[in-house]
Amino acid sequence: MSRLALHWQVVIALALALLAGLATTPDSRLFGVSVLAIYGFLGSLFLNALKMLIVPLIVTSIIAGVSGSGAAEGLGRLGGKTLAYYLTTTLLAVLVGLAMVNLVQPGVLDGVPAARSLGLDAGTGAALAKVADRDAGDLVEIFLRMVPPNIVAAAAEGEMLGLIVFSLLFGYFVTRLPADLAGTQRRFWEGAAQAMLKFTELVMRFAPIGVFGLVAKVVAGSGLDSFRSLAEFFFTVLAALAIHMFVVLPVLVRVFGRASPWRHFRAMSPAMLTAFSTASSSATLPLTMDCVEKRAGVSERVSSFVLPLGATVNMDGTALYECVAVLFIAQAYGVDLSFAQQLTVVLLALLTSIGVAGIPAASLVAITLILGHFGLPAEAIGLILATDRVLDMCRTSVNMFSDSCGAVVIARSEGERPLAQATG
Template structure:
């Protein structure tokens, strides 16, 4: 008998998020400004910060994120080989890759252009009038030629160990093509990877069951240390970035999806809930790959042969949310230090941020590292990053949600254009749900 009171994964994650925020806010009241709350127990003093915040919350939260990241390389490698070998016609691979890369780069350019335009309209940094007495030398942006050279691994095992996802993807593609062209031997190896894929996906399912607890601990730790006074003069910057992320993640993606595929954007956004929540709670596109893969294949009907290629690729090169932050932050820091950005400076920011998104690791906080490179390209003080770092963690969570939404949108468009898409699964509101999550009374109403 099905337990009607059993909560779905989405509901449990939401409960974990809300509970984590409330607990963290409560602990912040007990321990303002990084202080501690000591409970004397006679034989020893119980430190709330050491035992609870920096102990239980930190350990459980980081174990959860590490467990998700543990899956990234094996999941991408195995699923991409399965997808490549299942294509049969290897000539399709170049076409699929071309479509996906073009869409990812175009949406990134749109994202940063929109963000900079919005920042110039609202002027979040105007009137601060800060000066700098020190100079900073950021990392030089890689040339386009260097970007392509670095995509190919000289040592694939080093790429696995370092988590260099572009190199892992390239090696998996080449290995998958070789398997597809190897006749009987290739068929045997392909069967082995199909079995490995089943095992990896089962591991994903196991880890998803601990997700609500991991999300609770991550947010409880974050909101314990997040000082509301840190927003101060940054409140305008924060909301400009946040507003730009929301508009891009809902309106821009919906328009592109409707124009290029004809699919219903409302159904798409509704089915993205789990992946969006995971992206928000982990701040990592790579860590969310398992959930994104499950969403686009089981809930939206894209064939695994497409999703296994476009989703990992998107987690690696699709950084629309990060590009939005970089665009607004560049304008904000320029206004704070009274630096006028010329048209060529703005174009340089757009080009640099778009190209830099290729190969950027999909892990928490990487946007700030890339921002240093973008600022240096237009002669802005890299120290300006210190102004926004206090609010970046919360924005990092939001922009990761935008990134994974973009990954799924491009996957749908490519899948539909390649006729590797099942419309009935996309239209079915219960597709991909476990049996206990389905509202059978609702199904009866539709008869």
């Protein structure tokens, strides 16, 4: 008998959490134990498991992805173009998300931070205190944290920027080793990355329990009013993803790829549907390569380099989602992030999205990391878990489509004529 799909388990857990939350109050007790404490325990256990994954998941994913991207010669002209494209589109995606979340302000209800209706008001003062001492100088210090004096201490203290930069450089220099040593290193890091993927999948099996505990606690404390703000967050993310996918990326295909965006949409439709249903860019990669080569007309030389690297480092939708989620939570706590602090969020979303594995819900790990950087409580991630599965499916489609657009743009720059039959 087949196991019920994870997203349906989460939906059922959400429904049960709503019923349990409405049936209990902050004073309810079960066998003498506070029901809210039980809900909190289940949610905290899941969040602790996510935090436990942060360092090994990001390090192994980045090193395995970079070191296995095609040896040192792959980081030449073609590699430079690919990385430039991926950094540009990811930055554009984050900026779209930044603009939308500031325009809509989903974390503010009727001019008031949503913390009270979300049951977060108890932690608002602490959150404000932790962020209050961060100013424009913090944006400068972020570059210093990219080169920590002690990489182990940086990882232990949650200063992940230095670890990300270290992992990128380590993966690159693995490609510079003699063939026998490079092969040994690549096999080790690929094995470690695969082990962490399975570990993450195990943790995500308990996501329904975590969703139940986190959502039931909010509903028991504040009722259904909390979901008005959550709905605004959901549609803010969807609107931002739609702008990036149907406006920004088609413009790049038209201007730099000199091809028809509509024809490219049609060519990539099988892979897009697979990415949406699986919420995994890694699982969709074989079909993505097939569509890019056979339906979009990109050479194997370009697609075999651009797409596998993109499945690891190009996460437009994920970076956009991280930015919107963090600013939504900051708004809900009444934390007014300055322009410099929002730029820090942009940079963190850009860098952490590189290390997010191409599996469902792995971006929750990165969001937890960014929240910690600003002193915002990781428990607030429970607010977005209820909608995460649907949004995960949408942002994975954006991630995959951006990879395919990159293949078209780079193929054109290499003298190829992808989608040559396009006329408009």
